[in-house]
Amino acid sequence: MGTTTFRKATFRVGVRYEGTSTDSLEFDPLPNEVVRAAGFPVTSRATTIPGIDYQFFTNPRVHRKGDYDNVFPSASFKYDFSTNLSLQLGYSSTIRRPTISQLAGVWQINDQTLRATVPNVGLTPETSDNYALRLAYYFEPVGILGVNFFQNTVDGLHETNELTAAEFGYTDADLQNYTFVTTTNSAERTQIRGMELEYSQSLSFLPGYLSGLAVRGSYTRNYAETIMTSVAPHAVSLGVSYSYRRLNASLNGIWNDDRPTNTGGTSFIRQRTSVDLSAGYRISKRYRFFINARNLTNTPYISMQQPVGQSALQSGYQVFGTTWTAGVKAVF
Numbered sequence: 327m328g329t330t331t332f333r334k335a336t337f338r339v340g341v342r343y344e345g346t347s348t349d350s351l352e353f354d355p356l357p358n359e360v361v362r363a364a365g366f367p368v369t370s371r372a373t374t375i376p377g378i379d380y381q382f383f384t385n386p387r388v389h390r391k392g393d394y395d396n397v398f399p400s401a402s403f404k405y406d407f408s409t410n411l412s413l414q415l416g417y418s419s420t421i422r423r424p425t426i427s428q429l430a431g432v433w434q435i436n437d438q439t440l441r442a443t444v445p446n447v448g449l450t451p452e453t454s455d456n457y458a459l460r461l462a463y464y465f466e467p468v469g470i471l472g473v474n475f476f477q478n479t480v481d482g483l484h485e486t487n488e489l490t491a492a493e494f495g496y497t498d499a500d501l502q503n504y505t506f507v508t509t510t511n512s513a514e515r516t517q518i519r520g521m522e523l524e525y526s527q528s529l530s531f532l533p534g535y536l537s538g539l540a541v542r543g544s545y546t547r548n549y550a551e552t553i554m555t556s557v558a559p560h561a562v563s564l565g566v567s568y569s570y571r572r573l574n575a576s577l578n579g580i581w582n583d584d585r586p587t588n589t590g591g592t593s594f595i596r597q598r599t600s601v602d603l604s605a606g607y608r609i610s611k612r613y614r615f616f617i618n619a620r621n622l623t624n625t626p627y628i629s630m631q632q633p634v635g636q637s638a639l640q641s642g643y644q645v646f647g648t649t650w651t652a653g654v655k656a657v658f
Contacts, residue, residue: 327400336404344421345395352430352447354385358500370435370442370500382432390430390447396421414460422484424449428509435504439644442501444494444508452482452511468540469527478518482511486555488587512552512589519549538570553591558582575605587629593641596628609654617652624648 327340355371362368366377400418407413427445434443455478462472486509491497494506526542546561548554560583567576579601586594601623606616629642 334406337402339399339401341400342398343395344398346393346423348390348392350390350426350430351387352390353382353432354388355382355432356380356384358498368500370437370504371433394451396453410465411463412461414458414462416456416458416460418456420454420456421451422454423451424484424509428484435501440504442504442506444506446508446510449484449509450482450511452480452484454478454480465527467528467530470524472522472524474522474524476520480512480516480518483516483552483554484509485512485589487589488555488593514552516554517551518554520547522546535570538568540567540569541565542567553586553589555587555589556585556595558585558597572608573605574607576603578602578604584630592633593629593631594638596630598625598627599623600625612657614655614657615653616655617650619651620649621646622648 327338329336329338331337358368358371361372361377361381364380366380367373368377372378372381398419398421400416402414402416404412404414424446427443428449429445429447431445433445436442457477459475460472462470464470486507489506489508491502491504491506494508496502496506522544524542524544527540529539529541530537532539542563542565544563546563548557548559548561550557561580563578563580565576565578568574579599581597581599583597584594600621603619603622604617606614608614624645624647627642627644627646628640629644630638631641632638
């Protein structure tokens with residue numbers, strides 16, 4: 327990587343090489359009907375230890391290997407109009423590899439929520455050419471007002487779909503009422519564009535105890551050539567934080583628009599607002615007490631189904647509660 331400056335401009339270019347090798351062993355389980363015919367009780371899978379042994383250890387494990395390499399160029403340009411206002415342009419080439427759980431392993435079947443998460447051994451990495459533009463204005467005390475634009479062109483985009491048994495191609499009667507969740511690569515290059523407006527500022531100019539306040543907010547708009555699962559077209563994030571001597575605390579909220587859960591656009595998670603809380607107290611130089619609360623308002627996840635030409639109907643209602651975490655952190 328190399329960097330140079332000319333008056334108010336800064337230029338940077340670079341290139342990165344990555345080589346990747348994979349080696350895995352995975353189970354090749356027997357179908358449920360074969361296990362049942364052998365005399366073992368079966369629901370979504372064998373329900374006894376001998377049945378599990380028969381289903382998952384009868385066939386030898388499948389040995390899979392893979393090798394690939396990539397070269398990733400990058401470049402950026404920054405121009406300072408003044409000490410407060412700057413413009414940044416950037417380009418990068420990146421890769422996103424599948425997680426192990428997306429590639430291999432047994433089916434994860436939840437008989438309570440009627441969901442089956444299924445790996446895809448044929449899933450390949452996605453690669454992307456990324457362009458970004460940012461105009462930012464910095465002001466006192468410790469504040470920023472910025473606008474960001476980006477465009478990503480992705481090959482082999484990872485698409486996680488929620489499918490019915492029929493859509494997935496599963497014909498066994500055991501899981502006919504289950505939702506199948508799996509990840510595949512898109513067949514076409516996908517162009518994604520987005521815009522973000524951001525603002526944050528320290529309110530240290532306020533009198534007394536109020537000087538420890540800080541606020542932030544952002545609005546994000548996402549566009550894509552195809553339906554992207556789990557990506558909300560609109561999102562708003564707001565937050566307020568407070569710091570005084572040894573105490574610090576923050577309250578953050580985010581609203582997401584309806585988020586599709588399959589690429590066909592027939593199912594989605596309804597728009598949702600969640601609020602998180604965190605706080606900490608420095609007991610000494612080495613010890614700090616902290617407490618966090620996720621989903622403070624206990625907002626549910628509401629799943630909707632909307633067949634083509636029909637009105638959307640509720641298909642799921644999941645409540646996970648508020649998650650509290652507290653502890654003491656020590657530094658040695």
